[in-house]
Amino acid sequence: MLTVIKNLKEAINGESNAKRKYELCAEKAREENLSEVAHLFEAISVAETIHIKNHIRALAVLTNAGVKTEDFVEVNEVDLKNHIKDTKSNLIDAISGETYETKKMYKNFVKNSKKEGIEVAELSFSLARRAEKVHAELFTDYLKFLENNKSIEKRKIFVCQICGNVEIEAPPLVCPICEHSQNFFQEY
Ligand SMILES: [Fe+2]
């Protein structure tokens, strides 16, 4: 089996867990009256859903078959809930997860797809990788706000429906990650 097929499955599993974890982090942030942190977790959770869809599409093309995610995705609700702490810790954990994906996981997966010459996977991995970098930066900004006891005013958050890039306040004319137009950004 191509390494890239294994990598796509691992990425879909990882993103599915991240998506659910961020939903739980958003609930926790709301409990702590940190509604804008909750808002960011929710928007980034949507972005992870876009990565899942892109990877599933790539896997379907490669295997020439429908993808049954239940065969390789395991989201353990109890484990995830046990993992949720206070919002500051959740942000630190999210930054480390996004950084791991950017610097290790997707970096390797992009390399593997280049080696095996699988462009459809290379595209899906590299878009996700660059979006995860933005996610890590945004979580870092919000953590700094909390650490400096600064309140975060209500803001608009836009998610690119093609690549999962996240932009604050206004979408750019062209997505810097996937180069699709502003029309592909949706506000959350
Ligand atoms: Fe992410």
Ligand SMILES: [Fe+2]
């Ligand atoms: Fe994009």
